[in-house]
Amino acid sequence: MLLSMTRARPYDRDVALNAALDLFWRKGFHATSLKDLETALSMKPGSIYAAFTSKEALFQETLHRYFEAEQRRVRALAEQASSPLEGLVAHVRHAGRCSDTGRACMLVKTVLELSAEQSTAGAEARRYLDALRDEFRDLFVAAVAAGEIAGHDPDRMARLYQTKLIALKIEVQRGLGAVELQVLADDMAEEIAGLREAAASTTRDAASAIPSR
Numbered sequence: 001m002l003l004s005m006t007r008a009r010p011y012d013r014d015v016a017l018n019a020a021l022d023l024f025w026r027k028g029f030h031a032t033s034l035k036d037l038e039t040a041l042s043m044k045p046g047s048i049y050a051a052f053t054s055k056e057a058l059f060q061e062t063l064h065r066y067f068e069a070e071q072r073r074v075r076a077l078a079e080q081a082s083s084p085l086e087g088l089v090a091h092v093r094h095a096g097r098c099s100d101t102g103r104a105c106m107l108v109k110t111v112l113e114l115s116a117e118q119s120t121a122g123a124e125a126r127r128y129l130d131a132l133r134d135e136f137r138d139l140f141v142a143a144v145a146a147g148e149i150a151g152h153d154p155d156r157m158a159r160l161y162q163t164k165l166i167a168l169k170i171e172v173q174r175g176l177g178a179v180e181l182q183v184l185a186d187d188m189a190e191e192i193a194g195l196r197e198a199a200a201s202t203t204r205d206a207a208s209a210i211p212s213r
Contacts, residue, residue: 013049016041021062025106028113029059029121060121066106067128074135084142085149085196088161089189094183095168104173107132108166133162149195164188 022031023040034045034055043050052058077094078087103109107125114122137158143149149157168185176184 001197011041011043011047013051016051017062017065020058021065021106024059024102025066025109028109030113030195032059045131056121060124063110063121063124065123066129068105070105070128070132071135074132078139083148084146085192088136088139088143089193092165092168092185092189092192095165096182096188098172102172102175102177103169105169108169129162133158136161143195147173152195161192 019040020037023036027036032055034048035060037043037048037055038045043051048058052061073094074091075088077090078084081087081090107129110121110125111129114125137154139151140149140154140157140161143153144154168181168188171181171184
């Protein structure tokens with residue numbers, strides 16, 4: 001008599017990771033149970049562990065996936081913009097038009113959730129935030145080199161810029177309406193764009209201070 005063997009259903013790793021990312025982003029690491037993962041990924045516990053080793057390893061992989069998507073977005077908006085400063089402006093405006101998730105930044109949520117414990121994922125989230133801040137700093141450096149900004153330290157500007165972005169995304173988590181969020185993002189964008197006029201004013205003042213012969 002032939003014995004039938006039950007084979008595990010093949011899974012699509014990208015689909016599984018996207019489902020896990022969405023789940024972890026909504027619920028956080030600790031509140032996400034193995035049962036939640038089984039349902040979201042349509043996988044049995046043994047298959048989940050065989051594919052991803054552990055819940056912690058799966059979470060770290062989704063966190064990296066989230067970071068890479070954010071990094072690609074920053075770079076894509078910068079490449080499409082007419083100047084470095086416009087790239088920063090575009091990123092703020094984009095953040096104000098992504099209220100459909102109703103969630104704060106996954107990296108920020110992870111840092112807050114895991115800050116009180118020794119956690120590899122928490123450390124990675126902090127490192128990813130630092131890496132995104134470096135992306136912003138590079139754009140501020142480029143804006144200075146292009147003459148769009150004058151009299152500002154790119155490192156300090158990048159930290160301030162990221163802090164305001166984080167606050168904007170937390171407002172999403174707090175339930176700020178889409179229209180109000182867009183208005184807030186546009187106000188932030190105008191503040192960034194105003195650095196260009198401040199630079200032009202500084203240049204004019206410097207030129208006028210040069211005595212004529």
